[in-house]
Amino acid sequence: MIGVFDSGIGGLTIVKELFKTLQGYNILYFGDTARTPYGTKGKDTIIEYSIRNTEFLIKQGAKIIVIACNTASSVASEIIKEKFGVPVFEVITPAVQKAILVSKKKRIGIIGTRATINSKAYEEKINEAISDVKVFSNPCPLLVPLVEEGWIKNRETRMIVKKYIFPLKTKQIDTLILACTHYPILKDIIKKKVGKNVEVVDSAVSLALLLKEFLIKNSEVEKTLLKTDSHIFFVSDITQQFQKSANMILKRQVNLVLGNNKI
Amino acid sequence: MIGVFDSGIGGLTIVKELFKTLQGYNILYFGDTARTPYGTKGKDTIIEYSIRNTEFLIKQGAKIIVIACNTASSVASEIIKEKFGVPVFEVITPAVQKAILVSKKKRIGIIGTRATINSKAYEEKINEAISDVKVFSNPCPLLVPLVEEGWIKNRETRMIVKKYIFPLKTKQIDTLILACTHYPILKDIIKKKVGKNVEVVDSAVSLALLLKEFLIKNSEVEKTLLKTDSHIFFVSDITQQFQKSANMILKRQVNLVLGNNKI
Numbered sequence: 084m085i086g087v088f089d090s091g092i093g094g095l096t097i098v099k100e101l102f103k104t105l106q107g108y109n110i111l112y113f114g115d116t117a118r119t120p121y122g123t124k125g126k127d128t129i130i131e132y133s134i135r136n137t138e139f140l141i142k143q144g145a146k147i148i149v150i151a152c153n154t155a156s157s158v159a160s161e162i163i164k165e166k167f168g169v170p171v172f173e174v175i176t177p178a179v180q181k182a183i184l185v186s187k188k189k190r191i192g193i194i195g196t197r198a199t200i201n202s203k204a205y206e207e208k209i210n211e212a213i214s215d216v217k218v219f220s221n222p223c224p225l226l227v228p229l230v231e232e233g234w235i236k237n238r239e240t241r242m243i244v245k246k247y248i249f250p251l252k253t254k255q256i257d258t259l260i261l262a263c264t265h266y267p268i269l270k271d272i273i274k275k276k277v278g279k280n281v282e283v284v285d286s287a288v289s290l291a292l293l294l295k296e297f298l299i300k301n302s303e304v305e306k307t308l309l310k311t312d313s314h315i316f317f318v319s320d321i322t323q324q325f326q327k328s329a330n331m332i333l334k335r336q337v338n339l340v341l342g343n344n345k346i
Numbered sequence: 347m348i349g350v351f352d353s354g355i356g357g358l359t360i361v362k363e364l365f366k367t368l369q370g371y372n373i374l375y376f377g378d379t380a381r382t383p384y385g386t387k388g389k390d391t392i393i394e395y396s397i398r399n400t401e402f403l404i405k406q407g408a409k410i411i412v413i414a415c416n417t418a419s420s421v422a423s424e425i426i427k428e429k430f431g432v433p434v435f436e437v438i439t440p441a442v443q444k445a446i447l448v449s450k451k452k453r454i455g456i457i458g459t460r461a462t463i464n465s466k467a468y469e470e471k472i473n474e475a476i477s478d479v480k481v482f483s484n485p486c487p488l489l490v491p492l493v494e495e496g497w498i499k500n501r502e503t504r505m506i507v508k509k510y511i512f513p514l515k516t517k518q519i520d521t522l523i524l525a526c527t528h529y530p531i532l533k534d535i536i537k538k539k540v541g542k543n544v545e546v547v548d549s550a551v552s553l554a555l556l557l558k559e560f561l562i563k564n565s566e567v568e569k570t571l572l573k574t575d576s577h578i579f580f581v582s583d584i585t586q587q588f589q590k591s592a593n594m595i596l597k598r599q600v601n602l603v604l605g606n607n608k609i
Contacts, residue, residue: 344391
């Protein structure tokens, strides 16, 4: 199985893309809804949670780990790669590759949670890949609760997005990375506020393609994956709202199962 | 020591009032910042967290427990009272007593987190105390993140408060209970939006008076309390933002200490 974890239900935007690109592979999802959100929390706490999530997925049969959470990818992906003997994919590398490809002026903006932005993980990866690039970032901590409340088209959401985007717009970025799995749900508003000339990049599509390519090249791993169309969605806490958001993202009734919920 | 716990730093609004009314008593605070917020989470998860927080405070020397979190008070206070052999105070009873006292038309509104409102704990306590009362409630899940971001005077916050308050205003309430320890920080905006004729009630002052009265009547408990002016503020996760919010609420530099942070 392909194990995917996120701090909550936002990572389902990644799963949606995996469904499109990697049809037929079993997905095992874990959303840490009992401890969500990660983005406002400290580094050590996020690392501990990420290790526990990975252990749970591997125990359940995951042969590949996808960290479908930007905060956990920024803070914990190196440790997860070192600690566990399975291929680990995170959401930063594919988004950075895509951004570098599309940015002509080499002025790249990043929006994400406070923990993601503070980690400077995106900035470092961009600077490693190309030189003479200007990176500007702004944390947008209110966007996750707005999305989780389903305030997708509200006037207040548009105003808050505008406020968060404005400082980046003045820096004349030509590419904007959505460094949080919740943000693609606000893509239309974000595109409108940042302007037509700015390319908006998220990691879902690029990540799915990267994973597909990996499976073609690594048949010994590919062989170990289950290939039925039944997927399991574990969460550490179930509420009506989490259920509603999960259904909204995947656009179908998702059967959330309680798991890994010992405190 | 008087042990106080909350899902995060919002409970410090209660501590602030305890400082005023119960000068000289040692306060031992625990804010579960690694798992905050509780208000969007499920009942069983909140109960488990509350039990663990109480165990931690008692182990650290607390002789009285104050549940300074409306969500935990609504969902877990009965269980905490049964499980532990110490006096337990919660924030619902004092707010309800005050509301009943000031409401003339017996039309009471309640705003709180989704978990608090869904629990119907306030509604039940009001109905137990008086008859012929009409209770109207509305969950306001975005107010906690807005306060934690320090968006106290922003236009967006005013608009969101207005939207949440409007359905209660149309019910012609004469009293509004702030059933979340974060909301007193938005009291000015809430008062403005709900109108002059509505009495806005929070539990902090009434709770502190109730506790004072209890200590006068129960000298055997009072004797066991430490009486120095040094207080300890434990949190399960420390970030700059939590530190900033804590300082903002208590209007001084608060020394946050990491504790009870095993996941």
